[in-house]
Amino acid sequence: MPKPPHNHQMARSRTDKDTTSRERRKLIAFDDETWNAFDLLARDSMSSLQELADEAFRDLLRKHNRPVDLKTALRESAREGSGREQGARPKRK
Numbered sequence: 001m002p003k004p005p006h007n008h009q010m011a012r013s014r015t016d017k018d019t020t021s022r023e024r025r026k027l028i029a030f031d032d033e034t035w036n037a038f039d040l041l042a043r044d045s046m047s048s049l050q051e052l053a054d055e056a057f058r059d060l061l062r063k064h065n066r067p068v069d070l071k072t073a074l075r076e077s078a079r080e081g082s083g084r085e086q087g088a089r090p091k092r093k
């Protein structure tokens with residue numbers, strides 16, 4: 001299945017009431033088999049597609065040892081900083 005063209009303009013434009021929103025919107029394409037399995041899971045679990053997508057992305061971040069939220073990121077950053085010697089420069093990847 002060919003990938004759809006990437007278009008940053010697909011997200012809806014922001015209005016005044018959207019300025020406080022913290023959500024981002026992206027268009028994701030699924031093949032028919034994946035979509036049907038995803039839709040069936042949503043129906044069986046009585047969850048919205050958004051809830052399932054949120055769970056899937058959180059799981060993916062955890063799998064790759066990435067912080068899921070700001071609080072976790074700050075905690076990990078502080079833990080890394082306290083383990084370094086005084087005045088030592090951080091290692092670059």
